[in-house]
Amino acid sequence: MTSHDGSLSHSSIPRYPSPTSIVVGNGSLLPVTATSTTHLGSLALNNVLVSPQLIKNLISFRQFTIDNNCFVEFDPYGCSVKDLLTGTVTIRCNSSGPLYPL
Structure with a gap:
């Protein structure tokens, strides 16, 4: 998850089954405005959720390890x-x- 899609490629409007919002630690819902893909060197980050209100980027290490x-x-x-x-x-x-x- 990221707040800025500037470094992402293949950005698209979220489609099913992508969530339309993210629940954060205080229980608030943050809207998801796009999904995308990016790379860390040769490693892929797939299905990155873009939510402009996020303060820190977050990664699902489980999905990252499966994908790579x-x-x-x-x-x-x-x-x-x-x-x-x-x-x-x-x-x-x-x-x-x-x-x-x-």
Whole structure:
């Protein structure tokens, strides 16, 4: 999920079964204005929901790992995306704050 579709490709108006809104932590509903696809290097982020009112981008690691045949390891210093078959690091993201950036 993202608030800005500027870096996304193949943006489209949401269609079934995409949700028309997102429920956030305080129970509020945020409208979804589009769905899209983008890439992190060679890895795909499919069905990205665009909701302009989101404050932070969010990722479903479950869907990401299924779509890209990979797994994610978290450690105190960041996270690594690794190929499921070889264990080769595809992406390494270091973190100095409370969130793990990708």
